[in-house]
Amino acid sequence: MNERDRAARRFEEHRGHLRTVAYRMLGSRTEAEDAVQETWLRFDRSDTDAVDNLGGWLTRVVARVCLDMLRSRRARRDQPVEWPPAESVRSASAAESGLQAADPEHEAVLADSVSRALLVVLETLSPAERIALVLHDSFAVPFAEIGPLLDRSPAAAKKLAGRARQKVRGSTEATSSDLARHRKVVDEFLTAVRNGDLDGLLTVLHVDVVRRVDGMVPAQVPAVVHGARNVVEEARFFAVRARRAQAVLIDGAPGAVVFERGELTLALVFTIDGDRITEFQVITDSVGLRRLRVDRPRSG
Numbered sequence: 691m692n693e694r695d696r697a698a699r700r701f702e703e704h705r706g707h708l709r710t711v712a713y714r715m716l717g718s719r720t721e722a723e724d725a726v727q728e729t730w731l732r733f734d735r736s737d738t739d740a741v742d743n744l745g746g747w748l749t750r751v752v753a754r755v756c757l758d759m760l761r762s763r764r765a766r767r768d769q770p771v772e773w774p775p776a777e778s779v780r781s782a783s784a785a786e787s788g789l790q791a792a793d794p795e796h797e798a799v800l801a802d803s804v805s806r807a808l809l810v811v812l813e814t815l816s817p818a819e820r821i822a823l824v825l826h827d828s829f830a831v832p833f834a835e836i837g838p839l840l841d842r843s844p845a846a847a848k849k850l851a852g853r854a855r856q857k858v859r860g861s862t863e864a865t866s867s868d869l870a871r872h873r874k875v876v877d878e879f880l881t882a883v884r885n886g887d888l889d890g891l892l893t894v895l896h897v898d899v900v901r902r903v904d905g906m907v908p909a910q911v912p913a914v915v916h917g918a919r920n921v922v923e924e925a926r927f928f929a930v931r932a933r934r935a936q937a938v939l940i941d942g943a944p945g946a947v948v949f950e951r952g953e954l955t956l957a958l959v960f961t962i963d964g965d966r967i968t969e970f971q972v973i974t975d976s977v978g979l980r981r982l983r984v985d986r987p988r989s990g
Contacts, residue, residue: 694734701733704745708752714824715756717812725755746831753825753839760817811858818842819854826851872944872962876937879960879967880946883925883932891922896966905974931956939985947984954979 708729712722729752741747812820818840825831825839826847833844833851840847875894882890895918903913915921935946940959948956957979961969973979 697734697738700738700744701730701748704748707745708748711749711824711829712752712756714812714828715753715820716759721759725752725759728755746835749825749829749831750835750839753821753831757817757821757839760820764817815854815857819850819857822847822851823854823858827855869939869944871965872960873937875962875965875967876944876946876960880932880935880937883928886926886929888922888925891925892918894965894967895921896963896968899967900969901972902969903972903974904978905972905976940982945984954982954984957982957984 705726708726709722712725712729713719716722716725729748732751732755733748738744738747812824815823821840822833822836825836826833833847836851837844837847840850842850878890878894881887882894897918898916899918899921901915901921901924915924931948934948934950935956935958936948937944937946939945940947940957944960944962946958946960947954955974957973959971959973960967973982
């Protein structure tokens, strides 16, 4: 094995962690992959033999890349190009990342699963606020290291994170309310499908709802269906499996899953506006299913 191969292997050991960091920074899987690739290029051009904590070094590099991307996005007044849920955004463990575990007090602010709602809140932060908050609260990077990344003192970086944390906390109550309402919509959807209640389905589906399938489906089921009436007409294909469906959160989004013999075989991920489902994705592909993070929503 030559030197470049050894370097590539060292980098690959940290790729998953770097992707998680970049996703939390950027809120886009595509942009996160771009950031990780740029981090690899910088790593490949650098002499890292003397670096004691390669995971920490790479985390700082990907943070710099993300900061530049956030600033560029803000200058263009752009939004992230996509949302999940097709990929899990689990926070890397201390063993995986080589970093200290995050403070439990702050984990309440940035949970392991990044929901769509939280990503929307993060979009309201300045690039510097977002970097300071995510690095410290999600990945326990000390402010002594965050400050230089932002061209600020550690004390100033701490104030940035504190200000960002207040903004995020201010949104927590509304987010919890949204999740409770969305859970109710999902429950009503599942109940209507189980009972063959077509009128009930029409009350929870937006008139222009879109249903997409990722994976294998019966030949008579199209990959994409538009409109509430058309979605209702095919509901009978899901009726049997709906009896075993459980309402959950999938990568932080409202969803439902079906387990058979202890194995996840079907997932539904919903986009909900108000009290109506505007889009939902049916996932049956085994690879896609393995990537999902499934959490039971908290009661109450």
